[in-house]
Amino acid sequence: MRLPKWAIPLPAIILSFFPISAKAEPIQGLNAVGYSVSAIPPIQSDTEYPTCGSELENNINRNFNGEPFQQCPVDMFMIHYTGFITIPENNTIQFMIAADDGGVIGIGNTEFGTWDDKNCSWSEQTTAEFPADTYALDGWFYEAGGETCFMLAWNINDAGWEIVPDDAFTTNGVVSSTTTTSTTSSSTSSTTTTTSTTTSTTTPSTTTISTTTTSTSTLVPTPTTTSTQSSSTTTLPIGTTTTSEPTQTIIATTTTTTSTSPATTTTTTEAPYTPPQTSTTSLAPVVVEPPPTVYEPVVLPTISTEPQNTQPTETETTTLVTLPEGIETTVVLPTIEVGQVETEPETVVVIIPSDENTLPDVKDNEPITTAILDSILEDTFTTDAEITVEEVGTVLDTLLGAELTDTQFDNVLEAVFTEDVSADVFTEALTTMLNADITNEQLTAVLDSAFSEDTSAENMVSALSSIFDGPLSFSDLDEVMDAVFDEDISVADTMTVLDDLLETNLSQTETEAIFDSVFDGDLSDAETIDLIVDVLKDGLTADNLGAALGAVFDEEVSTEVLIETFTAVLGNELNKESLGVIVDVLESDSITEEQVSQVVTLVIEQEGGIPTDQATELATSEKVLESIDGSQATEVFDAVVASEVSSEDGLAISEAVQDAPKEVKEAFEKELNVFEGVFDVYVPMGSRVPVGDRRTLVVVGALLSMLPLPNLTKLT
Numbered sequence: 001m002r003l004p005k006w007a008i009p010l011p012a013i014i015l016s017f018f019p020i021s022a023k024a025e026p027i028q029g030l031n032a033v034g035y036s037v038s039a040i041p042p043i044q045s046d047t048e049y050p051t052c053g054s055e056l057e058n059n060i061n062r063n064f065n066g067e068p069f070q071q072c073p074v075d076m077f078m079i080h081y082t083g084f085i086t087i088p089e090n091n092t093i094q095f096m097i098a099a100d101d102g103g104v105i106g107i108g109n110t111e112f113g114t115w116d117d118k119n120c121s122w123s124e125q126t127t128a129e130f131p132a133d134t135y136a137l138d139g140w141f142y143e144a145g146g147e148t149c150f151m152l153a154w155n156i157n158d159a160g161w162e163i164v165p166d167d168a169f170t171t172n173g174v175v176s177s178t179t180t181t182s183t184t185s186s187s188t189s190s191t192t193t194t195t196s197t198t199t200s201t202t203t204p205s206t207t208t209i210s211t212t213t214t215s216t217s218t219l220v221p222t223p224t225t226t227s228t229q230s231s232s233t234t235t236l237p238i239g240t241t242t243t244s245e246p247t248q249t250i251i252a253t254t255t256t257t258t259s260t261s262p263a264t265t266t267t268t269t270e271a272p273y274t275p276p277q278t279s280t281t282s283l284a285p286v287v288v289e290p291p292p293t294v295y296e297p298v299v300l301p302t303i304s305t306e307p308q309n310t311q312p313t314e315t316e317t318t319t320l321v322t323l324p325e326g327i328e329t330t331v332v333l334p335t336i337e338v339g340q341v342e343t344e345p346e347t348v349v350v351i352i353p354s355d356e357n358t359l360p361d362v363k364d365n366e367p368i369t370t371a372i373l374d375s376i377l378e379d380t381f382t383t384d385a386e387i388t389v390e391e392v393g394t395v396l397d398t399l400l401g402a403e404l405t406d407t408q409f410d411n412v413l414e415a416v417f418t419e420d421v422s423a424d425v426f427t428e429a430l431t432t433m434l435n436a437d438i439t440n441e442q443l444t445a446v447l448d449s450a451f452s453e454d455t456s457a458e459n460m461v462s463a464l465s466s467i468f469d470g471p472l473s474f475s476d477l478d479e480v481m482d483a484v485f486d487e488d489i490s491v492a493d494t495m496t497v498l499d500d501l502l503e504t505n506l507s508q509t510e511t512e513a514i515f516d517s518v519f520d521g522d523l524s525d526a527e528t529i530d531l532i533v534d535v536l537k538d539g540l541t542a543d544n545l546g547a548a549l550g551a552v553f554d555e556e557v558s559t560e561v562l563i564e565t566f567t568a569v570l571g572n573e574l575n576k577e578s579l580g581v582i583v584d585v586l587e588s589d590s591i592t593e594e595q596v597s598q599v600v601t602l603v604i605e606q607e608g609g610i611p612t613d614q615a616t617e618l619a620t621s622e623k624v625l626e627s628i629d630g631s632q633a634t635e636v637f638d639a640v641v642a643s644e645v646s647s648e649d650g651l652a653i654s655e656a657v658q659d660a661p662k663e664v665k666e667a668f669e670k671e672l673n674v675f676e677g678v679f680d681v682y683v684p685m686g687s688r689v690p691v692g693d694r695r696t697l698v699v700v701g702a703l704l705s706m707l708p709l710p711n712l713t714k715l716t
Contacts, residue, residue: 031083041144044078057081079141080139081138084136094154095125095164098149099123100148103123103150105139107137108136112124119147368399373411377416397432416449417430430466519552525561587621593626596628597628600627604636619640636667637668
């Protein structure tokens with residue numbers, strides 16, 4: 001049997017007269033959905049980018065360093081937070097968020113935060129009022145690259161800032177029933193959204209319900225009614241005749257009014273509110289004293305349904321009233337005149353350090369709130385902060401005197417040692433921290449942060465020059481040098497820093513610490529050669545030469561490093577002290593006899609031959625004479641001028657040659673006059689008598705030969 005067309009929607013029409021209720025208990029936390037983004041700053045949209053996971057967050061207090069959000073990348077991602085926040089009774093309450101990079105949060109109709117790249121820093125504080133209630137929360141966060149953070153804090157009744165606790169958040173919330181009335185006409189349109197107090201009388205009981213509603217009426221286009229009065233917000237319990245009094249809480253705005261009418265349908269739905277996928281902003285109610293005029297009550301048409309007991313509930317949602325076809329209804333609402341609403345100008349809280357640089361709420365050896373700390377850091381170390389270098393030291397002294405957590409200490413370092421910090425501020429900050437009473441772990445953190453790969457050579461030199469003038473212990477000095485010349489610093493920057501430092505008045509201890517850190521075991525041969533050649537290019541004092549060569553040859557090196565280093569050394573003018581340094585290096589355990597022989601060849605093959613002073617110095621070394629062959633020994637001893645050899649050097653040469661190989665001794669005795677008088681302790685080959693004793697015997701023999709022989713004839 002074919003049903004008539006009017007009977008097809010009949011079941012739906014009948015069912016629409018019965019309310020459908022849905023109820024869910026609030027779930028603690030916030031819904032969070034991640035997106036992989038392709039633009040910075042990204043568009044705040046749930047459809048623009050592909051998702052990379054979702055989860056239930058218990059609060060807004062997280063960084064994603066080393067802990068990516070679900071399947072999202074470590075950089076170039078965005079997270080959308082939705083849910084509700086319950087605000088307790090308060091006289092005053094402020095919110096602010098910290099984000100790295102961009103972060104904004106909307107609570108009700110108040111949005112705050114910034115949508116741009118930055119380090120982890122706090123936003124300006126909110127100034128709007130938030131009466132105790134549950135508000136929809138809509139938050140967005142994105143990370144472009146580097147470190148991350150996203151935190152929401154509140155300050156209730158000026159009791160101090162704290163992270164909003166977990167129990168303040170729910171994924172679903174209770175919203176008041178709202179009814180929206182929308183009509184269209186050719187006249188200038190207006191909408192008045194009101195908070196009404198409605199007394200509803202029903203059978204068999206009477207219930208008083210106070211709720212915020214928005215009413216929507218749909219009428220057919222033919223019977224059009226034009227109205228220029230402001231529309232009113234009312235509450236319509238199903239199956240009752242309702243009288244609505246004029247309201248007291250209103251907001252004046254503009255809209256358009258339209259009338260249509262399909263079949264009669266009355267629906268009441270009770271369900272938990274689901275936040276929309278796109279963020280919206282509504283105006284906050286403004287309380288205005290009602291005008292003294294008394295209005296007649298508005299009588300709305302009676303809609304007959306089965307009587308229903310209506311209990312006040314916080315989960316009642318939108319009520320849609322649809323009038324039956326063919327019924328023309330005109331609702332005449334009283335005109336409500338709204339005077340100009342005066343609004344208080346927004347107050348922006350700006351913390352400016354006083355001339356005396358007094359830091360509020362910071363006491364020695366007592367904790368400090370993160371909010372206060374971040375405000376101080378922002379006012380002191382931002383690029384446009386007007387603060388002197390001396391005040392930087394004062395601020396850091398005060399902060400380091402407080403009981404900082406590890407995270408707060410890291411926040412101080414991150415704020416101070418930025419890439420664009422000036423050399424003066426960098427130096428003052430570093431020296432202040434090194435002179436403070438900090439732990440070894442904090443000292444390491446300071447040095448790692450200060451001497452990072454982003455630190456300029458200018459800042460390094462400025463800070464090190466100041467550090468060398470301060471009371472650093474030897475162990476601290478070594479740690480500082482290791483932090484400066486670590487794997488992050490380039491060879492070019494190392495050269496720049498070394499060149500500048502060597503022009504300052506360094507102590508021997510400081511010089512040795514610098515070279516030891518520069519020429520550590522992590523350098524390649526090429527890097528070592530580049531650095532030592534650069535260091536030696538303008539010549540060094542004997543002490544600095546010893547420190548540099550000692551650092552390079554503190555362990556075995558390749559032949560290439562050896563040759564290039566001593567070629568650079570021999571390219572400079574060398575005095576006796578510097579020659580002594582060279583011989584001392586050759587005698588070290590890290591240099592083999594073969595390498596010593598190679599260095600001697602470099603000396604011999606210099607343009608113009610081996611200088612006398614260099615030959616004499618080489619001849620004093622037992623290891624040198626043990627390492628060279630006969631031809632090399634001949635070249636060395638040939639360059640020695642015996643008459644110019646000091647008694648001290650003569651003694652050293654004699655002792656060195658005594659234990660040398662035979663071919664070296666032969667070259668010595670051949671090229672030098674061993675009876676010159678400076679080699680007296682030397683025992684020539686084939687003799688057991690030292691040269692000095694033998695020379696004495698020769699003299700005595702000569703004298704005896706000059707005496708007359710005795711007259712032996714008289715004895716006969």
